[in-house]
Each structure stands twice: as C-alpha cells, then as structure tokens.
Amino acid sequence: MSKIAVDLNHRHAIPMKALEIKHFCTDLETIFNERYTSTLTYLDIYRIRKDIKFIHSIKRKLRKTDSIIRVTDKSGIFHIGSTVDYDEKIEKYQAKTNAYIQLSSDPLMNTFYKVVSLLNNLRIKQQITQWQHTKMMPDKNKIQLAYLYFIPKPHKTGTPLRPIVSGMNAPTTKISRMLDRLIRPLFDQYVKKTTIIDGVHLIRQLDKYVSLGLLKPTTHLCTFDITDLYTMLPQEQSIAISKQFLIRFNQTHTRGMSINAIKSLARIVLTENVFIYGDKYYRQVKGDAMGSPLTLTLANIFMWHWEQKLVEKQKASNELYDRYIDDIFLTSNDSTESPRDMLENANKYHVNIKLTHEIGSCVSFLDVQINNHDGNIITSVYHKEASEPYIVPFKSDHPRHIFENIITTALLRAIRYSSTLQTFNHEIRALKLMLLYNR
Structure with a gap:
C-alpha cells in the first residue's frame, strides 16, 4: 500500500x-x-480443473513425442519442436561462435567477491559516488547464478535459436543497470544522425531524401544485417571503444563516475558473465549476454565506431545511411556492384562482424516494406513470411482496453506506413483477417 x-x-x-x-x-x-x-464458485473450480487437465495432457504429449515447447522470439507465440533438433542447433551455435567455455565448479561466490572488491576499491579512490556504490553493491543473501536458455526464431529460415542469459539476481546485474543508465542517454544524445528508432523515423528520412531530389528510378535500396552481433562483440575492444566514445564527447566524468571506473566496471560485467546451462557451469568469453541491460548500449557504441567509414562514404555521396542496432539501411545511385563491394569491404572491418544483405528496388527494413517504383517511394507494412497472424484471443481474460490498444496500434501503423490508398486497404484486409483468426 x-x-x-x-x-x-x-x-x-x-x-x-x-x-x-x-x-x-x-x-x-x-x-x-x-x-x-x-x-x-463452482464455475471457477470447474475452470481450474479443466485447465490443469489440459496442461497435463500437453506435458504427456511432449514426453511421448520427445518434443519441446518454447515461446518464440519477438512474436510471443508458442513453438513446438523436436528435442533432438533443438540440441543439435544449440551444439552448432556453440561451435560456430565459440562464445562459451565450460567451468569446473560453481563460480557464483568467486564472482561476488570480485564485484565487492572492485566496488570498494573504486569508492576508496573516489572514482564512483556513494550512491552509485550502494546501488551497484550486490546482496549476498539474494544473489543467484544466471542461467542460459534458447528461444526459437521461426521468422527466419531454418528456425535458428537465440541465446538468452537470465541473470536478474546475478552479482554483476546492478553494475550493468547502472552503466546502462549512465551511458545510454549519452549515446542517444550524440548519435542521432545515423540511428533510427522505428519505421516512422525511417519513412521521414526517406521523405527528406526524396524532397532533395536524390531519388532516381535506378536508385538501389540496400539492407545489411549483422549476424549474432551481441554474441560476437569483442570484449576488450568494446570496452576500449566505449572509452573512446566518452572521450570524443568530452564525458570525462558521468554523474560523478570517472571514465576509468566505467572501463573497470564494464570489464567485470563482460568477463564475469557466468551462468549455468543444463547441469554445467559456463563463462561467456565473447560478447555480452542477451538479457544484460548493458549489452544493447555496448553494441550500439561498438557499431558507432565500426560504421564510421560507411557513414563518411554515404555522406560524401549524399546518400542515406540509417542503423537500428544490427540492421542497416542505405541508398546507392552507383552500379549494382557498388553496394556489394561496400558489403565485402565492411565484412573486413572486423573479423567477428559479418553481414548479410538485400539489394534491389524493393526491400524490407524493420516492419516497413520500401519500394522504389520508377523514382517514387511506396511504403507499406511489412509482414515476415514466417510470422503468425496471432494476437491475444478476444475471449481471453485480459482487460478490455488491451484489445482496443491492439486494434488502435495496428490501425495507426497502417495509416503511418501506407503511402497509397491501395496499400492501406490491403493492410486493413489483413488486419480484419487477423482479428477473425483470434476471435
């Protein structure tokens, strides 16, 4: 109360x-x-018993068919797959990334003492303030070892898996939150010109590009996607680049925390990312955990450094360059080979960062379909081929305003993204069908 x-x-x-x-x-x-x-009430008891019976039947079927059920990435629906297939994909992912090493014993208390020692030393040297020290200090009675799990990505070919490390009570979680709280606003403030926040932002950038007379019937639209960015981030280099970022924008102290303190704290967050998977202990030696508050900020700052050559090239040619975390959109009025050469060169910037691409007159980026139709940009809502037309069923027990919000959001997106009446009507038909599926 x-x-x-x-x-x-x-x-x-x-x-x-x-x-x-x-x-x-x-x-x-x-x-x-x-x-x-x-x-x-009798009705409540009947309903509870029915739900319990239904859950038990699902468990029996999963055991009988040696299957596994998981909530999918992004769409939030359930995915049922073979346990053997899941295990094989996990082994292939670990072999491909070499991001995890197995440990011989439980690392929880060792990590805890390292965190406590570092925080106390930084406070003694007055490199962090007292309130920061208090906020970041883990509670010995509440700490728990993080655990790793994988969720399927059915919207991508072959349904690959995304690793998630859940560490709500891990010894380094409070440090990760604090660093993200201090650094992310700085990134958002200083790197606005090359980053976008959503599809509407991208459409506005395209409108500006068109208004300047830069779009031609032969203009190529290009999208680049970085493979396994969070997992493949080089740890020490990410820390060094974060320091460069702060120095570049004259942030020698961030709300009382020195750059050296930020560097030391970021290092312990990355190097002490320890967790349990199955019945074994692991340490992540590449990148940062998907699920850690600091991961997105470190990835964005690393990409800010990585993209400098591309940004300069696009700026010199009066072309668009926009990035949303690990997805890049750009335009080109050169030959078709020029974007491909650009991709090959970008793949050489760092051994861990590899890109896939899509080049043409019609591409998708985030949830926007973009088409250069004879020098005119046509935009519409993009739905991935593998995505399910699933929303919260209307007969569920969710508050009524949830259903109103779903419809309102979908309508607003259709209005904002549809550049023609035809594409708007097409999206409205798809929306009506989706609502009918989920009655």
Whole structure:
C-alpha cells in the first residue's frame, strides 16, 4: 500500500498523508482480502480443473513425442519442436561462435567477491559516488547464478535459436543497470544522425531524401544485417571503444563516475558473465549476454565506431545511411556492384562482424516494406513470411482496453506506413483477417 501512496504522490501530487489516500488504501486492502479469502464458485473450480487437465495432457504429449515447447522470439507465440533438433542447433551455435567455455565448479561466490572488491576499491579512490556504490553493491543473501536458455526464431529460415542469459539476481546485474543508465542517454544524445528508432523515423528520412531530389528510378535500396552481433562483440575492444566514445564527447566524468571506473566496471560485467546451462557451469568469453541491460548500449557504441567509414562514404555521396542496432539501411545511385563491394569491404572491418544483405528496388527494413517504383517511394507494412497472424484471443481474460490498444496500434501503423490508398486497404484486409483468426 505504501508503494501505491508513493505512486499517487508522484503522478498526481496527492500528499502522502492525505485522507483520500488512507481511505483508498483501506478500501483496496478490504477488496483484496475479500477476493482471496472468499470461497471459489463452482464455475471457477470447474475452470481450474479443466485447465490443469489440459496442461497435463500437453506435458504427456511432449514426453511421448520427445518434443519441446518454447515461446518464440519477438512474436510471443508458442513453438513446438523436436528435442533432438533443438540440441543439435544449440551444439552448432556453440561451435560456430565459440562464445562459451565450460567451468569446473560453481563460480557464483568467486564472482561476488570480485564485484565487492572492485566496488570498494573504486569508492576508496573516489572514482564512483556513494550512491552509485550502494546501488551497484550486490546482496549476498539474494544473489543467484544466471542461467542460459534458447528461444526459437521461426521468422527466419531454418528456425535458428537465440541465446538468452537470465541473470536478474546475478552479482554483476546492478553494475550493468547502472552503466546502462549512465551511458545510454549519452549515446542517444550524440548519435542521432545515423540511428533510427522505428519505421516512422525511417519513412521521414526517406521523405527528406526524396524532397532533395536524390531519388532516381535506378536508385538501389540496400539492407545489411549483422549476424549474432551481441554474441560476437569483442570484449576488450568494446570496452576500449566505449572509452573512446566518452572521450570524443568530452564525458570525462558521468554523474560523478570517472571514465576509468566505467572501463573497470564494464570489464567485470563482460568477463564475469557466468551462468549455468543444463547441469554445467559456463563463462561467456565473447560478447555480452542477451538479457544484460548493458549489452544493447555496448553494441550500439561498438557499431558507432565500426560504421564510421560507411557513414563518411554515404555522406560524401549524399546518400542515406540509417542503423537500428544490427540492421542497416542505405541508398546507392552507383552500379549494382557498388553496394556489394561496400558489403565485402565492411565484412573486413572486423573479423567477428559479418553481414548479410538485400539489394534491389524493393526491400524490407524493420516492419516497413520500401519500394522504389520508377523514382517514387511506396511504403507499406511489412509482414515476415514466417510470422503468425496471432494476437491475444478476444475471449481471453485480459482487460478490455488491451484489445482496443491492439486494434488502435495496428490501425495507426497502417495509416503511418501506407503511402497509397491501395496499400492501406490491403493492410486493413489483413488486419480484419487477423482479428477473425483470434476471435
């Protein structure tokens, strides 16, 4: 109840000791008590038993067919696959990336003591403030070893797997959150010109490109995708580049934390990424964990350094260059071979960073389909071939506003992305069908 009072005070400026808050909290507590102490109705009991029976039947079928069920990446639907196939894909991924090494014993306490020692030393040297020291210090009684799991990506050919390290209570998690809290706003502030935030942002960039008379019927649209960016980030180089980034933009101290402290803290987050998978212990020796708060910021800063040559080339040619994390969009008015040569050169920038590409007059980027039709840009909503037309079923127990929000969001996206009435009507038909599927 105290959290509710604080939230009301913060959001609506209602005094903490106001009589209205006291009455509201009392009434709310009464409702909670009545709800959870009252006897279940016959209908509720029947429904619970039916759900339990259904879950047990799913478990039996999974065991019988040696299958595994997982929530998919991005789409949030369930994917059922062969356990053997999953295991083979995991082995191939580990062999391809060489990102993990096996440890002989539980590394939890060793990592904890390293974190405590580093934080205390930085505080003694006054390289971090007292509140930062307190915020980053792990609680010995609450720490837990992170664990690794894989989720399928059915929207990609062959349904590859994405590794996720869940470390909510890992010894380095609080440090990771703090560094992300300090550095990410700086990245967002200083690297606006070459990064985009969503499809609408990209369409605005294209409109500006067209208004300047740079689009021609022969203009090539190109998209580059970086393979396994988070896993393949070189750790020491990522730390060094982060330091360069801060120096470049005159951030010798970030809210009382020195650059050397940031470097030391980032290093322990990367090098002490230890976890359990199955019944074995591992350490990640390449990249950072997908699931760590700092991972996205480090990846973005590394890519900021990596892309400099491409950005300069595109700028000199008055061409577009936009990046969303590991996805790159650019335009070219040179020959078809020029973007391919650009890709080959970019693949040589760093041994760990490899790109795949799509070049043509019609490409997809994020959730936007972009078509250069005789010198006119036509945009529409892009749906991946493997994506399922799935949303929350209308008969589910979710609050009613959830369903309204789903429809509103889809309509707004159709309006913003559709450059012609024809593409808008096509998207509306697809939306109606999706809603019918999920009645």
